Amino acid sequence: MSKILVFGHQSPDTDAITSAISFSYLQNRLGKVTEPVALGEATDETQYALDYFDTKAPRVVTTVADEADEVMLVDHNEAQQSAADIDEVSVLAVVDHHRIANFQTADPVYYRAEPVGCTNTIILKLYKENNVEVPKDIAGLMLSAIISDTLLLKSPTCTEEDEKAAKELAEIAGVNMEKYGKDLLKAGTNTADKTADQILNSDAKNFPMGDYTVRIGQVNVVDVQEVLDRKDELLKEMASQSADNAYDLFLLVITNVLESDSVALVHGEERNRVAKAFDKDIVEDTILLEDVVSRKKQVVPQLTKELS
Amino acid sequence: MSKILVFGHQSPDTDAITSAISFSYLQNRLGKVTEPVALGEATDETQYALDYFDTKAPRVVTTVADEADEVMLVDHNEAQQSAADIDEVSVLAVVDHHRIANFQTADPVYYRAEPVGCTNTIILKLYKENNVEVPKDIAGLMLSAIISDTLLLKSPTCTEEDEKAAKELAEIAGVNMEKYGKDLLKAGTNTADKTADQILNSDAKNFPMGDYTVRIGQVNVVDVQEVLDRKDELLKEMASQSADNAYDLFLLVITNVLESDSVALVHGEERNRVAKAFDKDIVEDTILLEDVVSRKKQVVPQLTKELS
Numbered sequence: 001m002s003k004i005l006v007f008g009h010q011s012p013d014t015d016a017i018t019s020a021i022s023f024s025y026l027q028n029r030l031g032k033v034t035e036p037v038a039l040g041e042a043t044d045e046t047q048y049a050l051d052y053f054d055t056k057a058p059r060v061v062t063t064v065a066d067e068a069d070e071v072m073l074v075d076h077n078e079a080q081q082s083a084a085d086i087d088e089v090s091v092l093a094v095v096d097h098h099r100i101a102n103f104q105t106a107d108p109v110y111y112r113a114e115p116v117g118c119t120n121t122i123i124l125k126l127y128k129e130n131n132v133e134v135p136k137d138i139a140g141l142m143l144s145a146i147i148s149d150t151l152l153l154k155s156p157t158c159t160e161e162d163e164k165a166a167k168e169l170a171e172i173a174g175v176n177m178e179k180y181g182k183d184l185l186k187a188g189t190n191t192a193d194k195t196a197d198q199i200l201n202s203d204a205k206n207f208p209m210g211d212y213t214v215r216i217g218q219v220n221v222v223d224v225q226e227v228l229d230r231k232d233e234l235l236k237e238m239a240s241q242s243a244d245n246a247y248d249l250f251l252l253v254i255t256n257v258l259e260s261d262s263v264a265l266v267h268g269e270e271r272n273r274v275a276k277a278f279d280k281d282i283v284e285d286t287i288l289l290e291d292v293v294s295r296k297k298q299v300v301p302q303l304t305k306e307l308s
Numbered sequence: 309m310s311k312i313l314v315f316g317h318q319s320p321d322t323d324a325i326t327s328a329i330s331f332s333y334l335q336n337r338l339g340k341v342t343e344p345v346a347l348g349e350a351t352d353e354t355q356y357a358l359d360y361f362d363t364k365a366p367r368v369v370t371t372v373a374d375e376a377d378e379v380m381l382v383d384h385n386e387a388q389q390s391a392a393d394i395d396e397v398s399v400l401a402v403v404d405h406h407r408i409a410n411f412q413t414a415d416p417v418y419y420r421a422e423p424v425g426c427t428n429t430i431i432l433k434l435y436k437e438n439n440v441e442v443p444k445d446i447a448g449l450m451l452s453a454i455i456s457d458t459l460l461l462k463s464p465t466c467t468e469e470d471e472k473a474a475k476e477l478a479e480i481a482g483v484n485m486e487k488y489g490k491d492l493l494k495a496g497t498n499t500a501d502k503t504a505d506q507i508l509n510s511d512a513k514n515f516p517m518g519d520y521t522v523r524i525g526q527v528n529v530v531d532v533q534e535v536l537d538r539k540d541e542l543l544k545e546m547a548s549q550s551a552d553n554a555y556d557l558f559l560l561v562i563t564n565v566l567e568s569d570s571v572a573l574v575h576g577e578e579r580n581r582v583a584k585a586f587d588k589d590i591v592e593d594t595i596l597l598e599d600v601v602s603r604k605k606q607v608v609p610q611l612t613k614e615l616s
Contacts, residue, residue, distance in 0.1 A: 097416055099414060099416055102412070103411075107423070108407055114416075115416040301415055
C-alpha cells in the first residue's frame with residue numbers, strides 16, 4: 001500500500017506547510033501511514049519556523065498520482081490551488097478554514113472546515129478530540145502558523161479560538177509568543193533580494209470569480225515603499241504572467257504587518273471593477289486598502305461580489 | 309435579524325428531518341436563533357418517530373430567501389437537493405455524511421462531514437464537543453435517524469461510530485432499540501395505499517453504467533409478498549416508464565427490513581446481465597438478492613462492473 005500524502009496549497013505559506021506536518025503526525029498516531037509533502041518551497045518565514053523548531057522542510061512535489069492513490073488536503077480545497085493531478089487521486093480528508101469551491105468527491109469524505117483564522121487551530125482541536133498529545137516541536141510549528149495567518153492575533157480573521165490555541169501552543173512550545181512572533185513575521189518581510197516573480201507569487205492564489213480568473217498575491221513587509229519602488233518591474237511581470245496564464249486580473253496586496261494596512265498593485269482589463277469593489281480610486285496602478293490585512297476576509301469577498 | 313433556517317434535503321427521510329431538529333436545538337443552545345424546517349412532508353416512518361417522541365413536524369417550505377438571509381444545511385450539500393433558492397442565501401454551516409458536489413460558498417464556512425452512516429451520529433459528537441446535553445425527546449429522534457439510515461445497524465453503510473451513538477441515544481431516550489427500531493421501520497413500509505408509480509419512484513435514481521441507463525428504485529417492506537402480489541401492475545408501469553425515459557434496465561429492489569434480504573423486480577432488454585452480475589437466475593421477472601440491503605454498496609457496484 002502506498003503512503004497517503006498530506007499537503008497544503010500551492011505557493012505554500014507557513015500554515016500550508018506546518019498543517020501538513022501537524023496533520024500527518026496526528027494521522028500517523030491514529031494508525032494511518034502518511035507523509036507530509038509541500039507543493040512548493042518554504043518561504044523565509046516558514047524556514048525560520050522550521051529552523052527554530054529543528055524540523056526538516058517537507059519534500060516538494062508538484063504531482064502526486066505517480067506515487068499515491070490517496071491524499072489528505074490541509075489549508076485548501078479548491079482544485080486549482082492543489083496538486084496538478086489532484087483529479088487522479090482519491091481525497092480521504094480535508095481540514096481547512098477557507099471557502100469551499102471547485103471541490104467534489106465521488107464518495108463520502110471527512111471534511112472539517114471552520115471559519116477560524118488558521119488551519120492549525122482546527123488541527124489542535126483534532127489532537128484533543130483524539131486524545132493525542134502535541135509534541136513540543138510540532139506545537140511550535142502550529143503556533144508559527146497561527147502567528148503568520150493572524151499577524152500575531154491582529155488580523156480580523158483571528159477568532160477567540162485562534163487566540164486560545166496560540167496561547168496553549170506557546171506554552172507547550174516554551175516560547176514567548178510576542179517576541180517569537182515579531183521575529184517570525186520580520187523573517188518573512190525581506191523583499192530586497194527577491195525577484196519580482198517571487199514577490200508576486202510566493203503567496204499567490206487563483207480565484208475563479210464569475211467568468212473571471214483573478215490572481216491575488218500578498219506580501220508582508222515592514223516598509224511598503226521598498227516594494228513600491230519596484231512598481232514598474234512588478235507591473236511588467238504581472239502583465240507578462242497574466243498573458244501567459246489568462247488571468248483577467250492580477251492583484252498584489254502589500255501589507256504592512258506592523259501597521260496593519262495594505263496597498264494593492266493592480267493589473268488587468270477589469271481594474272475598474274477593483275476600484276468599484278473597494279469604492280476607491282486606482283491611482284498610478286495602486287489602490288489604498290486601509291485597515292486591510294486579510295486577503296480572505298477583506299479582499300476576496302468584495303471582489304467576488306463585484307465580479308459574480 | 310431574521311431567524312437562521314436549518315433544513316435537510318428534498319424528499320426528506322427521517323435523518324433529513326430529525327437532524328434539522330437536533331442541530332437547530334444545539335445551535336440555539338449555543339446562542340444562535342434558528343428554526344428547523346423541512347423541504348417536504350414527513351414520511352410515515354418519520355411521523356411515527358415524531359409522534360413517539362411527542363415532537364411537532366417541522367414547518368414545510370420550498371423556498372427560504374423570502375424569510376431568511378442565512379441557513380444551515382444538514383444531511384445534504386448539493387444545490388439540486390436543497391431549497392429552490394439556495395443560491396440567494398448565505399450558508400453558515402453544513403453537517404453531512406454524503407459526497408460533496410455542486411456546493412460552493414463565497415466565505416469561509418463551518419463544514420463538518422464524516423463518512424459515517426447517519427448525520428445524527430456526527431451531530432451527537434457536536435453536542436459532546438460543545439458540552440450540551442441531549443434532551444430525551446431529541447435523543448429519540450436522533451436514534452430514529454440512525455435506525456432508519458442503517459436499517460437497525462444492519463446496512464454495510466453502518467460504522468462502529470453509528471453503532472456506539474445509537475446505543476448511547478437509546479439509553480438517553482429510554483427505549484429498547486431492537487423493539488422500537490422494528491416498530492419504526494415497519495411504520496415506513498406501508499405499500500397498500502400507494503400507486504405503482506409511488507412504489508417504483510419514491511426512492512429511485514438513474515445510474516449511467518457503460519452505455520446503459522439503469523433506473524433502480526428501492527422500497528422497504530416487512531412483507532415482500534404484498535408487493536409481489538402487484539407484480540403485473542408494477543412490470544407494466546416499469547415497461548411504460550422505460551419506454552418513455554429510455555431506461556435500458558429498471559430494477560425495483562424490494563427490501564425486507566426485518567430479515568435484511570431483498571428481491572428485485574427486473575425489466576429491460578439487458579435483464580440477463582443482471583442475472584450475470586449477481587450469479588443468480590431471474591425467475592418470473594424476479595431475482596433473489598440474499599443479504600442485500602444497500603443499493604449503494606450491494607447493487608450499484610455489481611451492476612456497474614457487469615455493464616461497463
